[in-house]
Amino acid sequence: MNYRFANRMLGMQTSPLRENAKKNMEESEVISFAYGFPPTEAFPMATLQEISQKIYTEVDPQILLQYGATEGYPLLRKLIKERLETINALKNDEEIMVVSGSTQAMDVAVKVLCNEGDIVLCEEMTFSGAVNAIKGYGAIPKEVPMNIEEESVDLEALEELLRMDSNHRIKMLYLIPTFQNPLGTSIPLEKRKAIYQLSKKYDVVIFEDDPYGDLLYEGDPIPKIKEMDTDGRVIYAGSFSKILAPSTRLGFVMAPDELLEKMILAKQVSDSHSNFYWQVMLAEFMQHHNFEEHVDFLKALYKEKLTTMMAGLDSLAQDKISYIKPTGGYFICCKLDNSIDMENFYQFLEEDKVVVIPGNIMSVNGKGYEHYIRLNFTKPTIEEIEIGIARLGTAIEKAAVKEVYRAS
Amino acid sequence: MNYRFANRMLGMQTSPLRENAKKNMEESEVISFAYGFPPTEAFPMATLQEISQKIYTEVDPQILLQYGATEGYPLLRKLIKERLETINALKNDEEIMVVSGSTQAMDVAVKVLCNEGDIVLCEEMTFSGAVNAIKGYGAIPKEVPMNIEEESVDLEALEELLRMDSNHRIKMLYLIPTFQNPLGTSIPLEKRKAIYQLSKKYDVVIFEDDPYGDLLYEGDPIPKIKEMDTDGRVIYAGSFSKILAPSTRLGFVMAPDELLEKMILAKQVSDSHSNFYWQVMLAEFMQHHNFEEHVDFLKALYKEKLTTMMAGLDSLAQDKISYIKPTGGYFICCKLDNSIDMENFYQFLEEDKVVVIPGNIMSVNGKGYEHYIRLNFTKPTIEEIEIGIARLGTAIEKAAVKEVYRAS
Incomplete structure (x- = not known):
């Protein structure tokens, strides 16, 4: 037997989740900055336990445990819409669908918009799950060169790619504009506007993936591309993995009616609907249990960790490691100097x-990104961050090669 | 914008779930035999409430709420394997993956096995969700003529289809062998053996969908096709929607290693993993809370409803309505005599x-099935079944046309 899907996925990374579980088992004293996980203290255990008791007596079992509508629990959809308006300043008439994590939003968007051989443009470095979703349908992820210093894709390069696409094979532009994964950067407002104008000019859909958007630690939020969407070409995806709990698999997607209806069909075929028990849990949390206080608690927790990690990095040799300060999210992306022998570095690490x-x-x-490393600062403890970054500095020093390398 | 997925799905039925919700709202006195739902009394509320309390204190939050392995919670996978061996007499060395309902098992199987234009053979009448999953990837669902009296696909017709497939476009045979949806029938053992031999001879994969398999009310269970699978060509999918609760979206799939690995990749790309909180809940239920007693309770509950519905049907005019007695599951499928004017019948109903x-x-x-209707007997009450079947009889009598129709 010949597995066609497998051929498309050749070279797909082994699940980092499983690798991580394995690593955790083997070496508990390892300090991991690897995966984008929340720490245990981020889980609102007491609140969840409290809600989980009362919903069995206060909520109709036909809502809690029966088959439900593919687009999700109406009350939760309403609360998410209201939250987008009040907390995220994202107000429009479009509907949302609840999905099983924002990964599923991308999966159904590709299924709806792309045929085999179609192209989805992505930032040069991006979330590998999205890249794999694209490949899974036989579509082609194509990188847009970045200008990392400017925290954006290169606008000229983007326009050039769109202009050259005479057969209109480019169906979508996938972006994580805010607290990007892996870069931690955020596309500035003026560039967001320019990207949106290009998407209009060349008639492509933008998929704005925003799983970290709530986790702003410093400064003012930058308006989302979706806010500029006057002609219905932006799919906006959010997630509760980072502000409730990943295991619950709850995210949402907002899109113009015509497109959302197709995405609802695609989800219906795939898993009927997302877990309704957790949709009820989250609605109850948002309505009656100070959900925003919980988000504020997470922001304070992660801000301290980010500050600690940046202090550690700033104490290392500045000619050998540099990074752009994130103002939110989960990650810092560091560039090691080209003089560092990366093979040696990973071995020392x-x-x-x-x-x-x-x-x-x-x-x-x-x-193309041999000298970059992604560091997660939410999962490790403050102490682990301090010790781990010091060890990182040592590994860099040891791997710094004296010979002069060709400049990049 | 041109939505390719939508073109494939043209003619897809509106979600029965949403239609049903609408109907329920509009007319609460309607008696519905339409959808395959469990009744409220099927939900083990007290047990779930009890478990939902203790897991917050007894289970590691990193298992309960963190990202987890795509293939599922190891303890639950082990318990499902053991249950398959002890309860379902299905014993082999293959692994299983937890999925978000058995619908997702079919979705990832099609994704892995089929390219656009490939063919999946189906029973002539079957679960529309599976048909839509096939269409969603641009594959083609093709019906195998049935011999309903013999409770099976027509074996000669099946072999003819396979023999004529010189380009090997037929990749899979989708079957619900036990308590079929919508027919309520079960393929006899000898025919299961013959179907398996044909799948070997013509090198196709069998997808054995078994969401109702646990709900046997009369007689001995028929061995599953998967039990005969000596050369790893049967994908076996089970579900907890019917014996725990649909909203939790928990099912599982068993397949040969090489194929299961590809299906795990396909699921990872789609939704990372199924809700781990509910995987823990179910594992705890199976291990410490008499899960099999709960299943026995459901079987007694539904057997009474089935018996009531059959008694009602047997009291109707036997020359105008006939059916094959199910020995388990969720549905009775009735054939109305060709003399019935179906348009009138549905209007009277x-x-x-x-x-x-x-x-x-x-x-x-x-x-081709104008004169067939599917009746669900699990969701309505005993009283609703008695009243509803009497009304059905009246509608049949009123719609019986005197003129002699061409024999079918």
């Missing part, structure tokens, strides 16, 4: 029991 | 506020 994500794993075409 | 599923909705090519 492994000996010192520190795990990071190599840049090329997050690179759409698997190369 | 509507006036009498009774809802059923017309046969053609469950027909792969949307025709």
